[in-house]
Amino acid sequence: MSDTAITAATAQIMMMLRHPQDRPVVRSFFDPATFTASHVVHDPATRQAAVIDSVLDYDPASGRTNYASAQQIVDYVREQKLHVAWQLETHAHADHLSAAPWLQEQLGGQLAIGADIVRVQEVFGKIFNAGTEFARDGSQFNHLFRDGEGFKLGNLDCIALHVPGHTPADMAFVIGDAAFIGDTLFMPDYGTARADFPGGDARMLYRSIRRLLTLPVQTRLFLCHDYKAPGRDTFAWETTVGAEREHNIHVHDGVEEDAFVSMRTTRDASLSLPNLIMPSVQVNIRGGHMPEPEDNGVSYIKIPVNRL
Numbered sequence: 040m041s042d043t044a045i046t047a048a049t050a051q052i053m054m055m056l057r058h059p060q061d062r063p064v065v066r067s068f069f070d071p072a073t074f075t076a077s078h079v080v081h082d083p084a085t086r087q088a089a090v091i092d093s094v095l096d097y098d099p100a101s102g103r104t105n106y107a108s109a110q111q112i113v114d115y116v117r118e119q120k121l122h123v124a125w126q127l128e129t130h131a132h133a134d135h136l137s138a139a140p141w142l143q144e145q146l147g148g149q150l151a152i153g154a155d156i157v158r159v160q161e162v163f164g165k166i167f168n169a170g171t172e173f174a175r176d177g178s179q180f181n182h183l184f185r186d187g188e189g190f191k192l193g194n195l196d197c198i199a200l201h202v203p204g205h206t207p208a209d210m211a212f213v214i215g216d217a218a219f220i221g222d223t224l225f226m227p228d229y230g231t232a233r234a235d236f237p238g239g240d241a242r243m244l245y246r247s248i249r250r251l252l253t254l255p256v257q258t259r260l261f262l263c264h265d266y267k268a269p270g271r272d273t274f275a276w277e278t279t280v281g282a283e284r285e286h287n288i289h290v291h292d293g294v295e296e297d298a299f300v301s302m303r304t305t306r307d308a309s310l311s312l313p314n315l316i317m318p319s320v321q322v323n324i325r326g327g328h329m330p331e332p333e334d335n336g337v338s339y340i341k342i343p344v345n346r347l
């Protein structure tokens with residue numbers, strides 16, 4: 040079966056590799072509290088930029104948020120004189136809150152996520168017993184991307200790819216020769232993302248990953264997380280398709296689907312839920328907004344007892 044989205048992304052990456060001076064510039068920001076890498080990518084010719092997977096700092100004990108991590112992005116964008124066109128989310132994160140609405144106020148840009156966010160909103164809307172005021176139609180976002188959809192960042196060609204598995208709605212954004220792949224692959228020595236959240240599927244994750252790994256071997260891959268692998272002392276969030284195909288401990292070339300699914304399922308059964316899953320999911324399915332304030336003007340995060 041021909042995969043027109045991958046064919047188009049491959050052509051785009053090959054073209055970019057022939058014009059290295061036009062390649063997008065990427066600056067990453069790592070949040071050690073949630074092990075999240077946020078990225079600012081820009082077109083050097085036009086200075087149009089996209090912010091990908093930003094972090095809103097949140098203290099679960101006090102319920103207080105702050106903008107220290109997001110402020111670093113604001114400072115960088117202003118110092119580099121970039122114009123933010125997009126605030127992109129690879130998926131509704133379960134381990135950190137998104138700062139996209141605040142960054143949008145500070146810097147502008149269209150807030151976008153994958154179109155299947157509506158499925159994630161449906162699932163978690165039920166789990167958190169959200170009322171009818173919680174729209175499950177993706178309307179909290181400015182744009183919903185479909186698989187294979189092209190878009191521009193300045194002069195750069197970009198393609199959105201649907202890569203479900205970790206959640207039903209995960210997207211990868213191929214911008215020039217750089218792919219921002221969210222929670223699919225991690226660094227080769229760490230492996231892959233979990234697939235056991237509601238709506239996750241290890242088999243689907245394998246297929247999405249193998250699809251990404253058909254991109255040219257030189258494709259730069261930017262990840263959403265790193266946890267350091269045993270024996271590695273520094274955090275890392277950039278690799279290549281070639282390095283993943285050769286060395287990824289879970290899905291290097293030669294690992295079959297059934298073997299991956301059984302490894303992933305066994306490993307997921309041993310993992311505890313992320314510390315911030317309750318606030319993260321409730322905020323991120325609302326496009327990074329807190330739940331509607333109650334009649335005293337305060338927003339509350341719910342915890343479903345014995346449900347997750």
Ligand SMILES: [Fe+2]
Nearest residue numbers: 131132133222
């Ligand atoms: Fe995630």
